Amino acid sequence: MTDTPQTELVFTRRFCMAHRLIAGASERCAIPHGHNEYVTVTLGTGPNNPHTRLDGHTNMLLPFAEAKGRWHRFIDERVDHCFQLSDKDPLVRWFAQHEPQRLDRILITPGDPTTEMLAAVLMSKLRAFLRDQGELLTVLSIEIKETPTNTVRLHGNPQHYLPPIEGPLESVWWNRADDTIADGI
Numbered sequence: 267m268t269d270t271p272q273t274e275l276v277f278t279r280r281f282c283m284a285h286r287l288i289a290g291a292s293e294r295c296a297i298p299h300g301h302n303e304y305v306t307v308t309l310g311t312g313p314n315n316p317h318t319r320l321d322g323h324t325n326m327l328l329p330f331a332e333a334k335g336r337w338h339r340f341i342d343e344r345v346d347h348c349f350q351l352s353d354k355d356p357l358v359r360w361f362a363q364h365e366p367q368r369l370d371r372i373l374i375t376p377g378d379p380t381t382e383m384l385a386a387v388l389m390s391k392l393r394a395f396l397r398d399q400g401e402l403l404t405v406l407s408i409e410i411k412e413t414p415t416n417t418v419r420l421h422g423n424p425q426h427y428l429p430p431i432e433g434p435l436e437s438v439w440w441n442r443a444d445d446t447i448a449d450g451i
């Protein structure tokens with residue numbers, strides 16, 4: 267146990283989603299189905315945060331609204347009510363051909379959109395946002411509660427957990443500080 271104080275800011279957001287898993291690990295999940303999920307992120311002091319001590323005036327690491335605003339906007343406007351599909355799922359082509367106007371509601375992952383995968387890509391996206399905002403905060407962990415009985419928690423650098431990518435880091439949506447949830451469709 268260290269004596270050095272370590273503040274953590276913990277934010278939770280709820281979102282509704284649908285997905286299906288087609289790789290064969292869970293056959294009943296190959297039928298599209300949905301969950302009301304909760305994403306909880308734990309943020310710590312980033313490398314550029316000068317506030318290691320409460321100043322006796324504002325006494326804030328950062329206003330909550332500033333710390334969570336961009337992240338919760340992304341969850342509300344891009345992740346909430348989206349359909350999560352594997353990049354190998356033929357439904358991606360179906361949407362491109364038949365309902366192209368809804369393609370921006372399809373979140374695409376490398377392989378099946380499991381809760382482990384969603385945790386890793388969302389953590390990576392949040393790291394990109396925080397880097398873009400000057401690294402006053404850093405992500406310590408992410409937790410996705412898929413159902414009342416199943417939760418996935420991820421710590422550390424999601425790059426070491428995600429499948430390797432070909433090309434530059436920013437060629438995939440989860441490494442870019444923008445509102446994308448898919449690439450190349």
Ligand SMILES: Nc1nc2c(c(=O)[nH]1)N=C([C@H](O)[C@H](O)COP(=O)(O)OP(=O)(O)OP(=O)(O)O)CN2
Pocket residue numbers: 292295299379380381382412413415416
């Ligand atoms: N390692 C993982 N296994 C499974 C995932 C996952 O994301 N990671 N996802 C699913 C399905 O999405 C499924 O909807 C939830 O799983 P399951 O536990 O089978 O669902 P139940 O709500 O019926 O579980 P109870 O035990 O009745 O609470 C499957 N596996």
